[in-house]
Amino acid sequence: MPLLLRTRVVAFWILSLAVALASWRWAVFGVAASMEVMLYHALARPVAFYAHVGFAPVALALLPLQFWTRLRVRRPGLHRWLGRLYGLSILLSGLGGLVLALTTEAGPAAAWGFGLLAVIWLAVTARAVQLAMARRIAEHRRWMIRSAALTFGAVTLRLELPVLVVLFGFDTGYQVVSWLAWVPNLLVAEWLLWRPRPAVAA
Known part of the structure; x- marks a missing residue:
């Protein structure tokens, strides 16, 4: 594997696992101490809140494993589970x-940004699962790339938000990141899926 590609793969693993673990900090320190800006959601709609903050890190932690070729080839049953x-x-x-987005107090831009993310994330992943169940593996992999780009939005959000807060303040930065965390990811995924492939010599 070329050095640049290896570096990207290692960064993908480290960032996915690190952000997934950091996202469970509420379980150790409590929501009020570790996620104060989200406390009103935890108090007003705990089922939606804990479903989101509890299971999004699971998806993020599993993401690198879904693209691990050795696991997919040697343990296909484990890959499927x-x-x-x-x-x-x-x-x-x-x-x-989606419930949190529809009830956010961060303004309509954040509501639309995170709301569309939730809807597209659900739809894209459902399509990937459907294709896997139909054994249309090549198509399944393409839709999994899209799902991965959206799941990785949890990482890009945490990388971008501190910069945006410094530039624009928290309120504006949070609204901007509700779009910037996932739209560029999805555009890059589409570019990777549709870019012209070099011709193979006969």
Whole structure:
């Protein structure tokens, strides 16, 4: 594997697992101490809140495993079961996230940004699961790339938000990141899926 590709793969693993673990900080320190900005959701709509913050990190932690070729080839049964858990985690987290988006106090831009993310995340992952069940594996992999781009939005959000807060303040930065965390990811995924492939010499 070329060095640049290896570096990207390692970064993908580290960032996915690190953000997934950090996202469970509420379980150790409590919501009030670790996620104060989300406390009103936890108090007003606990089922949606805990479904989102509890299962989104599961999906993120499983993400690198779904793209691990060695696991997929040597342990296809385990790959399928992890895929089911990934899909279930997104179902629960996505529905919870949609409720939180519709009831956010951060303004309409954030509501639309996170709301569309939840809907597209659910739809794209459902399509990937459907194709896997139909054994249309090549198509399944394409839709999983789209799902991964959206799941990885949890990472890009945490990388971008501190910069946006410094530039614009929290209120405006949070509204901007509700779109910037996932739209570029999805555009990059589409570019990777549709870019011209070099011709192979006969």
